[in-house]
Amino acid sequence: MSDATSSINVLGPSLTLSSSDRLTANLENLSLSSSLGTPDDTPKFVQLDPSCYCIHCKQVLRDAFQLACGHHVCRQCLDPLFGNQELKLCTFDDCGFQISKTQVFPDNFKRREVSKQKVYCKFRTRGCEAILAWKDLPNHIQNCEFAVLPCIRASEGCSAVLSRDEYESHITQQCDYLPVTCNNCQLITLKGRFQTHIEKECPKVMISCPFSCGTANFLREQLDAHTENCPKKPALCSFSSIGCEFKGPPEAVRHHEKTDSESHLLLLSKFTYVMERRNAEITAELSDLKKEKDKWQQHAMKLEGECSALKKENSASKKSIKELKLMIASHGERVTILDRKLEDKASKATADTLVREVNAIKETSQAISARMTNLERAGPVVGETFGPGQLNSKLRHLDKQTSLHDVRLAELDLRFQILETANYNGVLMWKIRDYTRRRQEAVNGRTLSLFSQPFYTGRHGYKMCGRVYLNGDGMGKETHLSFFFVLMKGDYDALLPWPFKQRVSLILKDQENRTQDLCDTFTPNASSNSFKRPETEMNVASGVPKFIAHNRLEMPTYVQDDTIYLMIKVDTSNLPNHPNP
Incomplete structure (x- = not known):
């Protein structure tokens, strides 16, 4: 294989940043705001003035706001401090002053005072002894000789943190995420995985046959074509489908098949036994399914017969309920009349009359129910052609109609209650x-x-x-x-x-x-x-x-x-x- 180090081209155009530009790009990620707003970072203070603490979160004031009592809170602490209240008592140092959310205002003087508090450089542990105002810290960090900087490719995965003297060499030569071009296939990859690309992926690298057939070296992209015709390509035994695991060159496979007949017969015997057991299990399962099918067919025929009988009974019952329909119609007419009277309710006397009519309907319904109960106990009357099934159907129908009357009466009772509780003076x-x-x-x-x-x-x-x-x-x-x-x-x-x-x-x-x-x-x-x-x-x-x-x-x-x-x-x-x- 070709030498990996001779096949690397560092991508020039994609890294055309000057050294100072690259440092500035990374230092800007560490910089802090220097406006009247509080910087985002929290440095180590030399000695923070007690008046520069938030009375709610007990931390350094950020974007200070002043309360009516003179105390200060951070912008983000205003809502937690007041909650759903517009007025409350300040409890800091037993102040007891009533404060209002509408009287809070931004205190620029306090913000400037906080921004002037003395802080240590964040690179103090690396040797920087600078002590300066918090607002001046961002500019100092951009020029601090002890600063450590993340690699410009940190977003791509590089975790390196470097000093200034190491930074240039790292991002131009040593970074594993540096884009490089393979001189063999012209593919762009990363420096950290370039060796893997050469050894396992590059299609233009010369390789030898993996089966050691003696063929001269060829390009990796020709491997598939060579494998198809390689005389030493491993082949499977023809008995592999029943469990033989032997594989090797075609000549070795043929010799194996001729000389290992005993093991093949044993595998075939085991395979036949397993298949016979599976066949027996499938046959038994099919027999069970057939029995289940016959059972459900019988059940379906039984249900069909019952359904036919019910249809006949229903057809016969329709001929014997005229009298009951007339009785129910009479009740329905009385309820309708009563309903209309309720809508025209104007006095207590009218309401009392309606109550009496409702009670009469209830008594009539009870009498009908008692009559039907007696009929059911006495059985069929001589001269009537109703069978037991027809009489039961008749009784069920009457019970249903009586239930409907009960519902209607309940509705009327509800309307009475609404009328009785209605107020007419606004x-x-x-x-x-x-x-x-x-x-x-x-x-x-x-x-x-x-x-x-x-x-x-x-x-x-x-x-x-x-x-x-x-x-x-x-x-x-x-x-x-x-x-x-x-x-x-x-x-x-x-x-x-x-x-x-x-x-x-x-x-x-x-x-x-x-x-x-x-x-x-x-x-x-x-x-x-x-x-x-x-x-x-x-x-x-x-x-x-x-x-x-x-x-x-x-x-x-x-x-x-x-x-x-x-x-x-x-x-x-x-x-x-x-x-x-």
């Missing part, structure tokens, strides 16, 4: 129980918001409700409770003035002292869609995304027995007379 008192659980559901994304029951400004006035996000919404998400007012579509909107202009107060009730209710009042914006006549069930909510912070809300003042009370007051003093029905 005031909503909203009690939210299980606050902790409901807040956690909001955090988990299960129930983001809650709606209150509707309330009204009068019997024929605006219809409204409240909406609350316990984990916050918009700007208050995850930090505050968000409280909103919502206009709903009402029965008398056509007779009311629009847009809605009444002043609205959102209130969180104080449960401890009754004196610290939290209140936020706003007057509707006439141009907002939130206060125009609703075209859907409800308008877009309007209110306060950052109504109260969680850390303030979750105190005994506002949360007791895991319950909070929210209140909405709508000013009805200047409201026009409501329309008469």
Whole structure:
């Protein structure tokens, strides 16, 4: 093979930096800012003045800001110092002065004072004895004779750190990451792996046959072509597929195959035995699969028969339920009439009448259920052609219809409750129980918001409700409770003035002292869609995304027995007379 050292060309054009340029490029990576802003690096101070420490992080002041009490903090310590509070007491050295985040200002005088503190050179351990102002340190480092510099190719992987007198020689001759050109193939590679390139990769290097066939040396790029025809290329025994591991030149393989018949027969016998076992296992598995298939076919035929019987039973039951349908229809008509009466509810007497009708429906349903139970116990009646299956189907259908009536009655009960709790003087008192659980559901994304029951400004006035996000919404998400007012579509909107202009107060009730209710009042914006006549069930909510912070809300003042009370007051003093029905 050719001499590796004679095949290297250091790439000139890619390294056309003067010595001073290269030093400057690396020293700039170590330089520090000398403006009024604090330098990035933290040197060793000779003796740092106590007034140059941050009262929050207890480190040297960086980009100093002055508080109203005269103490100083770093720029990055402002937010951690105040947190979510706008006002707090300074606790440094028992100061006790009330400080405000709005009164903080940058202190350029303190910044200059900090930048003039005396520091040691960062290369002091290498012999530099310079002591100078912190602001002058960057310029000193660029000229310090004791400086050590990383290689210019550090980003490419070179980890060398060099003194000034070693730097030039390293980056031009010794660096393993120095680009070089192979004179044989003209490929560009790195100096550190050039020898590997010559010994194992270069296609233009002369090599000998790896099988020692005696052929004259040839180029590495011709190796594949030579291997195909090499007389000493290793070959495999023809019995390799059954486990023979012998390989060698073709002549040796042929001799092996002739003289090693006994071992080949033994391998063949083992191979045959293994194949017979595998065949037996496959046969057994196929037999099991066939049995499983027959079993499922029988099951499918059974299901098909049952399905056919059910179809016949269903067809027969349709002919014997006319009477039950008429009875259910009668109940449905009575419920519909009752529903309409509920919608026109105007007085307590009407509500009492409706309650009596609902109770009558319940008694009728119970009587029907008792009748069907008696029929089921008595069995078929003489003269009727219903079989047991048909009667059971009939009973199931009736039970289903009765269940539907129960659901409808439950809905009517709910509407009664809403009507009984509805407020008609523009005031909503909203009690939210299980606050902790409901807040956690909001955090988990299960129930983001809650709606209150509707309330009204009068019997024929605006219809409204409240909406609350316990984990916050918009700007208050995850930090505050968000409280909103919502206009709903009402029965008398056509007779009311629009847009809605009444002043609205959102209130969180104080449960401890009754004196610290939290209140936020706003007057509707006439141009907002939130206060125009609703075209859907409800308008877009309007209110306060950052109504109260969680850390303030979750105190005994506002949360007791895991319950909070929210209140909405709508000013009805200047409201026009409501329309008469």
